[in-house]
Amino acid sequence: MGLGVRAAPFTYVAHALAVVAAAMVLYWCIHFRGGLAFEADNKNLIFNVHPVLMLIGFIILGSEAIMIYKVLPTVNHDTTKLIHLVLHAIALVLGAVGIYCAFKNHNETGIANLYSLHSWLGIGTISLYGIQWIFGFLAFFFPKAAPNVRKGALPWHVLLGIFVYILALATAELGFLEKLTFLQSSGIDKYGPESFLVNFTALVVVLFGASVVVAAVAPARLEEPQDYAPIPEN
């Protein structure tokens, strides 16, 4: 007998890291950065909504949507599919609001938009994510393609989803570093508690994201064939 691998333990690790990452980004934006606001004289508070919504809304909810088939493998498939598409829809909307807050902060403080790799990759990622959602909705939910078309389209949906998810992770890492660099050049200590907090948040996020990808490609149940990454022999 072999050791066997299934997705469950990776989903547990991912959930735990998600909670830690969410707590860290909130603590950073509220304790160190002064809190969150959609309207404020202190425009920094508007910016602070951006990392919170992108991480908790876009990445963490999107990750939970990705993992739902592995988290609830025994639940009725129509139910998990509905949770999958609703969570992704919420993630998309919160992501769009988060991006809006970055633009709003820039526009109200006269900072240029869209000059950084973070911004380009982020716009590209959420656009692909939106296209993927619409495609998935039409093909798998309503009006729903014919069964043989769905069967053929499913692997593309999964693989494109993993592709876009990796872009989202890279965007998040770039965002943390970019913001931290701005803060350090306007005076915060490179070795101080806030720098450590931001760096460790980014570290937790990349460990979280890599766990989500592994959970997504690992089988939900041991009895399923495990050739998701087919290497003919060993």
Added chain:
Amino acid sequence: MGLGVRAAPFTYVAHALAVVAAAMVLYWCIHFRGGLAFEADNKNLIFNVHPVLMLIGFIILGSEAIMIYKVLPTVNHDTTKLIHLVLHAIALVLGAVGIYCAFKNHNETGIANLYSLHSWLGIGTISLYGIQWIFGFLAFFFPKAAPNVRKGALPWHVLLGIFVYILALATAELGFLEKLTFLQSSGIDKYGPESFLVNFTALVVVLFGASVVVAAVAPARLEEPQDYAPIPEN
């Protein structure tokens, strides 16, 4: 019939992006940054070896090692396994030399070591990569575990490999941004050709890396079962 998905087209995209990324990092370090050297009065030339070896040596060769079972699916498995482990070994050695050059540059110019997220994640990644290589060598090559142990260990090897690879990608993205920020704060134009080159190189690298992950989880052949990412129905 379905559309069908196999790894081959993703490997073609990945190879093409690898060539582009390699050319871009060389053009950057040679044309804009003055070239490469292991010993030089201009210590920047020693640093320049770092991005070149990390990208072309560590990431691109490591990616080709990961994809080899998809690139040569019809070749004898012992041969592809040998290429896999040799390419990963070369990637590890070149990666270690690349990291050494960053330390050497820091030490010879009085820059502190290991204060950034890029450095922490990088050291962690290459350490895990080395552990993964040793484990893989012992289990699958020499002395080689019993067939049932190999069968059980293989999915862990694949999943841990994907996990470490995503960490490597994130490290690379952080490295490009960190170096570009240093250059911009010491005077290069934020909208100038070098900034665009570095940002676009990092963009090509993340698209490359995401393609490699997709190629790694897609089946080599259409006739293989495609439940590498098992979602029960569609």
